[in-house]
Amino acid sequence: MTDRFLLMGQNADLITRLDRLSKRAAWTFDQVTTPTGLVVELDHKRPAGIWWDLDASTLDTAIATMTLVRPQVHGPIIAFTTKITERIQRKLYQARVDDVVTFPFTDRVLRALIKQRLWLYQQVQDSTPKVLTKTASPRVITIGHWQVDYQNYRVLKNDLPVELTPKEFQLLSYLIDHRNQVLSRDQLVNGVWGYDILNTSRIVDIHISHLRDKLENDPHHPVHLLTVRGFGYKLAE
Incomplete structure (x- = not known):
């Protein structure tokens, strides 16, 4: 290869x-x-x-x-x-x-x-030894017309599959876990990418934009993935 x-x-x-x-x-x-x-x-x-x-x-x-x-x-x-x-x-x-x-x-x-x-x-x-892990219990979260299947890393919108990249799925999951909370870009970088470093706000903005394009009915007027000006983003149920 x-x-x-x-x-x-x-x-x-x-x-x-x-x-x-x-x-x-x-x-x-x-x-x-x-x-x-x-x-x-x-x-x-x-x-x-x-x-x-x-x-x-x-x-x-x-x-x-x-x-x-x-x-x-x-x-x-x-x-x-x-x-x-x-x-x-x-x-x-x-x-x-x-x-x-x-x-x-x-x-x-x-x-x-x-x-x-x-x-x-x-x-x-x-x-590297292969570690056997226990099968996680099924966990599906519903946000509006979205269904997020944590076990199978799958997202549905109106019962149709939506293709997300691994990092987009991680970001969406993090927002869902902190839904209705305002999160700064630094908090999102630290929570999703795992590092608290500077000059990464553009990375968050790009991924939020991609999620809106794939999940919101009108990406320019989102219902769930909201911008809180001067603070960051939040996922509203």
Whole structure:
């Protein structure tokens, strides 16, 4: 099976080098150009790893985003940069980045590095014991014309299935668990993505918008997924 990576960056030279390297190693990659775009892509895809061009964003944004998505990425995160300091390296490794590669780099060495990291993650996954869990009791919540089946991760609207991404389902579930409560964007990020970090309000707004498009009869005049201006969002029954 071909390993597919996710590249965050716009550097033409880096893209060319990685494209040439990937063809030789029988890999492939998808490109995103913004940190928010990467977060959204991870809701739909499970890449073998992430390649991040540090010159394509500020360091604080890169670290915040990589910290946010690290639990979703079960493979290596490799950062590329034209300049590096001990402080930057320390902050990147604290964000659980696997490797920091500086320009210029040797294709053959980078290929060997990535292969080793893929092998290591595979060993960890193969050695993880399979835990038997008890079957959860059925739990279906009704909100207006929606039925949310927690056990089967399924949502119906007017008895018709609605396709949600895993993160959209998590966000909807969190809102339902706190229905009729006003939740700030920071609370939603912390509760759904698991990290209390800055510069993530856009991520919440995007996911709320997607939920409205899929669930509300009129996304521009929602009945349940409400905006509370100056505070955040709430789910009204």
